[in-house]
Amino acid sequence: MEKDKWEGIRRLWQGRLGQFAPFIIVGLILLTIPHFAHADIQLMMAKSLAFATFAMGYNLVFGYTGLLSLGHGVYFGAGGYAVALLQYHLHIYSFWMAMPLAVAVSMLLAAILGPIVLRSTGMYFLLLTFAFGELFYSIAWQTKFMGVLSVAGQIAVRGIPGIVYPDVIPGIELTSTTFYYFIFTGFVICYILLYRITNSPFGHALVGIRESEPRMQALGYHTWRYKYIALIVSAGFSGVGGAMFAWNNAMIDPSHFAVGTSFLPMVMSIIGGSTTLFGPAIGAVIVTFVEYLASITIRARWPLILGGIFVVSVMFARAGIGVYLARLWEKVRVRYGNTKS
């Protein structure tokens, strides 16, 4: 009698439920904690989700296709600036205008830069994407269109301050709590989209290109076109991340185009595990959390810590925490699922 009662649950556990349980648990944590947390924590969590979206989009090119791009800051910055400039120049606050624009601008930039950077491979690709990031940085620095110049201490900073939360539903203003849930929804949608993309034939073809491009070519795949489309799609998600970040940060400056920003999703992907979809998101949460801890204790030494994170993640966590977690969960499932005797 008792055995039968548990049999159903065990089946469920070994099937879909076991597969999705970690996501449900993480989802519940992400949904409930901010409700009780301080606004600072909500801000930090929203930031980590923005970077998680960015990192997952980046990982489509980095982990799945195997292209080492150091220029994704361009698309992230483009998304952020699209939102910011719309508010700054045209005073349009609607989400329904801003988000499509952010995505369109990022994807358009990738469509323009793609043919140039994809002419090269390997080391040249890396150097070239790096250089383009810096090009956009200097453009954003030097053009009046890209925001106001303000002097902080000795250093002049050009940027767009005072970015406010978007109007999603007319008449309802977002608070930091509702904004967090709004970002969370966006993150979940992006996750599902990326899940569909990476599990489609297209996604598998990208992995094939990573493993062996000549072989994929021999199989008749037009690999250049696959890489180009992957770059554009990845840029779109980076743009979404950038827009989320701009709203959350309330300020955007040229450094978000530059290589410092481009490296973040890369280190997040490596920490979390670049071969998985959720790995970069885990990496993003870890990095943002450490940054938050540093910012309330030793703010001036944060770059030192970040550099340390880079070194440690390369030397000790190369497979990625996400991979370890997935394996651990698999063990738990086997352990507690197969106890029938």
Added chain:
Amino acid sequence: MEFFATSLLNGLSFGMILFLIAAGLSIIVGVMGIINLSHGALYMLGGYFGWMIAQRLGLNFWLAVFIGGLVAGLVGLFIERAFLRRLYKQMNEQVLLTFGFVYIITNICLWVWGGDAKVPFWDPALSGSFNLAGLLYPKTRIIVIAIGTVLAVFLWWLQNKTRVGAIIRAGMDDREMVTGLGINLARVSMLIFFLAAFIAGFAGVIGAQLWGVYSYQGLQTLLFALIIIIVGGIGSIQGALAGALIIGIVDAFGRALFPQLSMFFMFLVMIIILIAKPSGLLGRKI
């Protein structure tokens, strides 16, 4: 005419400093296949140590140049011995690791020397001007051109005419075979990495006459170096020299004619050359 000559000399001396920056990186990337993004940070470290010795302590400028190079060389050696040695042929990891060191070195420099930029300095003995057929031109700039030329010849000789160069080139093609012949490739790699980092630090002190030393110089310098080796092509000294001179001269004329568009000409040259020849002017396939 005078405008033309001055701009050309400016371009040459600027290009030679760029060559000093890029030469070390070009050797490491081309010969050892290691992407060292901390190269610019090593340049900055050399600059700071040079500033400390020449300006703060008031010692001889050339001693400062040597110490700057030595410190950068030793730090580079540490990075290679402790970390990069284990990441042979793993480009992603090399890139991430060396960029981590950019953050670490930059932040430590900021910690030690503070955020205010150090003003440009040079050897006081060379503060006058030469009279080149009626054109007055600063002595230090001429010296820079001379140093760059000597270094280019030396590196070319080292890479193409010596036993060490032969070992390096052979090691690039077939590492196992070279090791199997009883050659200690690790020691040669160490030597080359030290030399490249030394040149970076050395360039940091020499280049301080142009830009001074400041805390975010590491990235700026790295960008210069990358543009040059992209334009010139990875893997040959001639390529780095050609790239540096082209960029230097284009930038000097661009700056003189259209001051507000300073950096754009470099990028323009880079993009045009890449569209025409994706492996750079004198590059070989890697």
